[in-house]
Amino acid sequence: MLAQQRQTAILERVRAAGGVRVTELAAEFGVSDMTIRRDLESLHERGLLAKVHGGATVAGPGSTDEPGFRAKSVRQLAEKAAIADRAAQLVRPGGAIALSAGTTTAELAHRLVDVPGLTVVTNSLPVAEILHTGGRPDQTVVLTGGVRTPSDALVGPLAVGAIRSLHLDLLFLGVHGITERAGFTTPNLMEAETDRALVAAADRLVVLADHTKWGTVGISSIVELAAAQVLVTDDRLPADARGVLGDRVGELVMVSATGAGRATATPTSGGAAE
Known part of the structure; x- marks a missing residue:
């Protein structure tokens, strides 16, 4: 297959699935990873797709653009792993927690399969599948009903009604974007409503978001920055964001994504990072 033919086929796969992996x-x-990376670079330079770590996604996101779970799953892999490592330290055996939809919360779910006596409420199909397949028999997984979104979240009146009757220790919230004015946002109106119900049901809110979420705005605000007791992000967060978030959230925790996904907390100007 000629390079041009291969690149056309790659572009078709990206548009159909929302994202692809190099491997x-x-x-x-039947070519090397380096050959695929050159193909992706060529398509990226022509504005036909967006290169991300380990693959590529569709180009040109906007305030209502909602990438699918697969598309988001190839982005910032090391950062998400480090964030999930750190977030898992906040979970205690026997607790009742919630995980919202998102690829970072799904990464966290992999780290919770061995926590004894845990009850997990989620509106994420991937999170529920991870815990149902690999979790302990003494864990309880509660999956809300609702309408499925492109990001594999269950949203809408059924989901909100189920969540409103619950009382949770902790919510781990994944978000689409973060800005000083809009707070934590999502491109899906119904998902914002469902996320707000999760926030109201939990005693503590922990937001999980890598550095690329800063400056991105979804059409609907979930909550303001000050609503988060903890924000776990990575140390590539821009300096201006560190100042704003350090002042607004209860505790800003930044982790290093270097070294096989091991999380190393970095002190911030805001709340203490352990």
Whole structure:
């Protein structure tokens, strides 16, 4: 297959699935990872897709653009792993927690499968699948009903009604974007309503968001920055964001994504980072 033919096929796969991984494409086309990376770079330079760590996604996100779970799952892999490592330290055996939809919360779910006596409420199909398949028999997984979104979240009146009857120790919230004015946002109006119900049901709110979420705005605000007791992010967060978030959230925790996903907390100007 000629390079142009391969790149056309790659672009079709990105548009159909929302995102692709380098390793999957290399196996499919029988070429090296380096060849696929050159293809992705060529398509990226022409504005046809967006290169991300380990793959590519569709280009041109806006305030209502909602990438699918697969598309988001190839972005910032090391950062998400480090954030999930740190967030898992906040979970205690026997607790009742919630995980919202998102690829970072799904990464966290992998780290919770061995926590004894845990009850997890979620509106995320991937999170529920991870815990149902790999979790302990003494864990309880509560999956809300609702309408499925492109990000594999269950939202709408059924989800909100189920959540409003619950009382939770802790919510881990994934978000689409963060700005000083809009707070924590999502591109899906119904998902924002469902997320607000989760926030209201929990005693503490922990937001999980890598540095790329800063400056991105979804059409609907979930909550203001001050609503978060903890924000776990990575140390590539811009300096201006550190100042704003350090002042607004209860505790700003930044982790290093270097070294096989191991999280190392970095002190901030805001709340103490352990």
